[in-house]
Amino acid sequence: MVRFILRRLLQMVLAFFGTTLIVYALMFAGQGDPIQALAGERPVTDAQRAYLTEKFHLDRTGIDGFFYRYFDYIRNLLQGDLGESLTGRQIGDILAAAWPVTIKLALIAMTVTVLVGVTAGVLAGIRRASIFDNSTLLLTLVVLAVPTIVLAPIAQYLLGVRWQLFPPTAGADPDFYALLLPGIVLGSLSLATALRLTRTSVAENLRADYVRTARSKGLVKRRIVSIHVLRNSLIPVVTFLGVELGNLMGGAIITEGVFNIPGVGFNLFRAIRTEDGPLVVGIVSVLVVVYLVANLVVDVLYAVLDPRIRYE
Amino acid sequence: MRRNRPTRGSERKAGTVSQSAVQPTPASPTPEGGHLLEVRDLHVEFRTGEGVAKVINGVSYHLDAGETLAVLGESGSGKSVTAQAIMGILDTPPAVIRSGQIRYQGRDLLTQSEEQRRQVRGTEIAMIFQDALSALNPTFPVGWQIGETLRQRAGMSRGDARRRAIELMELVKIPDAANRLGDYPHQFSGGMRQRVMIAMALALNPKVLIADEPTTALDVTVQAQIMDLLSDLRRDLGMAMILITHDLGVVAGVADRIAVMYAGRIVEHADVRSLYKTPAHPYTKGLLESIPRLDFHGQQLSTIRGLPPNLMRIPAGCPFHPRCPYVQQVCLDVVPHDLVLGDGRTSACHFAQEVRDDRAR
Numbered sequence: 001m002v003r004f005i006l007r008r009l010l011q012m013v014l015a016f017f018g019t020t021l022i023v024y025a026l027m028f029a030g031q032g033d034p035i036q037a038l039a040g041e042r043p044v045t046d047a048q049r050a051y052l053t054e055k056f057h058l059d060r061t062g063i064d065g066f067f068y069r070y071f072d073y074i075r076n077l078l079q080g081d082l083g084e085s086l087t088g089r090q091i092g093d094i095l096a097a098a099w100p101v102t103i104k105l106a107l108i109a110m111t112v113t114v115l116v117g118v119t120a121g122v123l124a125g126i127r128r129a130s131i132f133d134n135s136t137l138l139l140t141l142v143v144l145a146v147p148t149i150v151l152a153p154i155a156q157y158l159l160g161v162r163w164q165l166f167p168p169t170a171g172a173d174p175d176f177y178a179l180l181l182p183g184i185v186l187g188s189l190s191l192a193t194a195l196r197l198t199r200t201s202v203a204e205n206l207r208a209d210y211v212r213t214a215r216s217k218g219l220v221k222r223r224i225v226s227i228h229v230l231r232n233s234l235i236p237v238v239t240f241l242g243v244e245l246g247n248l249m250g251g252a253i254i255t256e257g258v259f260n261i262p263g264v265g266f267n268l269f270r271a272i273r274t275e276d277g278p279l280v281v282g283i284v285s286v287l288v289v290v291y292l293v294a295n296l297v298v299d300v301l302y303a304v305l306d307p308r309i310r311y312e
Numbered sequence: 313m314r315r316n317r318p319t320r321g322s323e324r325k326a327g328t329v330s331q332s333a334v335q336p337t338p339a340s341p342t343p344e345g346g347h348l349l350e351v352r353d354l355h356v357e358f359r360t361g362e363g364v365a366k367v368i369n370g371v372s373y374h375l376d377a378g379e380t381l382a383v384l385g386e387s388g389s390g391k392s393v394t395a396q397a398i399m400g401i402l403d404t405p406p407a408v409i410r411s412g413q414i415r416y417q418g419r420d421l422l423t424q425s426e427e428q429r430r431q432v433r434g435t436e437i438a439m440i441f442q443d444a445l446s447a448l449n450p451t452f453p454v455g456w457q458i459g460e461t462l463r464q465r466a467g468m469s470r471g472d473a474r475r476r477a478i479e480l481m482e483l484v485k486i487p488d489a490a491n492r493l494g495d496y497p498h499q500f501s502g503g504m505r506q507r508v509m510i511a512m513a514l515a516l517n518p519k520v521l522i523a524d525e526p527t528t529a530l531d532v533t534v535q536a537q538i539m540d541l542l543s544d545l546r547r548d549l550g551m552a553m554i555l556i557t558h559d560l561g562v563v564a565g566v567a568d569r570i571a572v573m574y575a576g577r578i579v580e581h582a583d584v585r586s587l588y589k590t591p592a593h594p595y596t597k598g599l600l601e602s603i604p605r606l607d608f609h610g611q612q613l614s615t616i617r618g619l620p621p622n623l624m625r626i627p628a629g630c631p632f633h634p635r636c637p638y639v640q641q642v643c644l645d646v647v648p649h650d651l652v653l654g655d656g657r658t659s660a661c662h663f664a665q666e667v668r669d670d671r672a673r
Contacts, residue, residue: 207403208446209441209443209446209447210446210447210448210449210450212396212401212441212447213441213447213448213449213509213512214449215399215401215433216399216401216433216434216438216439216513217433217434217460217461217464217465217512218430218431218432218433218434218435218461218464218465218516219430219460219461219464219465220430220464223464228449228452231449231451231452232449232450232451235451305451306450306451307450307451307453307496307498308450308496308498
């Protein structure tokens, strides 16, 4: 197990450099004149141009220059310096302000997914073909069919503006209550998927041979379901939830945009729109690390839950 | 009615009743009551979207304390379903028990509440299954799974359950039992896994052990070891055993009596020796003739022609008639009753005596 984790950590290093290189290349290789892009509509004096060329090592051209700048960036990154956004703010400061909001939002979404999705999924799996099962099927299909870009404004309008149950937007430094509705909207897709997955898994495991054995041991039904079936059913669900936690942290662009939440997704969206290359690369680099760690945790958890999985 | 040769099986098995003359009456070969376990005229259907499959069509058999009954038949003959009905672990739906009785120590289990039946499982009647790999929970250590029965059903503490689990694993001859307690099912070989399964079934000292094809998933050499183990345990612990199998070879050394099933019915019922020597049902005869024999090398293996019937459309008359070499006009229309032959034997064939006395095999 230790060897497996070490090997995965080494793979993560490779994956990290690979993804940052690609993002870096995509952001900067396509630009015409980065200095003019930085200045926008305003004219750039020769002195300014010379200063910026020096500062961003733009005097080196071609593929050599690109790699020089990339490794210069990585060197700073490894020293904890994410660099400066085109707006002049330290990227580290922007992320330090954005991450707590996004983590809070992701945790609300994840809690809703686990509490509602997995619980309802277990119940639907046990009571297959019941009214409860069929109505959850219908509801989850609706949620899965409606994209977040449609669902988020509808929820915002109905629950926030029309009935005023929740604040329609979060704004700077939002509290838990302001993040609740966006959290539910963000989690609804994972919730629906988790529900379907749990339901299928429970229904399948209820028919398994080991359930027949447990019954022939004379165990009560509650114990068979809550100990034997649940443990086996949750293996695929936990895998899904782990990957989903990574998605929730990075993929909240739409939800954070609609509800005006100053999180990571919101900043990423703004950075892309304003072609703020350093900020995009900085945010994505951190997101890559979050994804990689989430995946490693899932793999380790998977082995803990299912003893048949042994990584060597 | 022709007189038949006296059967060779002179040593009477416990629980069988001698019938001196051939009686062509539909009758149970056993007296009322007194049996440890008795299945009477059981009918089970499976109701699915495609229709109703009549899986068990009037099965009756009995088991006395300390004896071994082998239930023989091919896949789909209903032998496992009958066993699961006895255990009360049939999946309902799709299975529906239409009628019949399952009497254990004189009480009809089918009239009892689910809670009463649960109490019987494991403590009175226990069961082991064909494929121990899927029958054991893959996510818990075997010691935990054996101990669970003891903790949940006998109220043992964790420590006591653990010690007893080691004893049980030693009882079924798992080497180094104490160290293997924490291993998971997939870490055992097939034979050892089946031993774990047996240890688990024996945890509460059941009086009846139902072994549902316990050796089918195993290598031939391991099969013999497991059968010997079961046979020894049955004797040492004084249990009665129902051994479900499709393998005639497995039965011979272990069973006292054999009930042969076909299309959800018992077609022949006899003590082992008589059944092997003089099968009185064409199906049994076909089964015996299809066993490969070393001394007959070079010859083509004899088979039973055709396929088992679709249980949604069981043929009229005798269900075996489309495959039967002895078939006559009467077989197409009239369902044969159990013909009582001597020594507690029955055969559900219109021509039971003729088949039995036919020395052509």
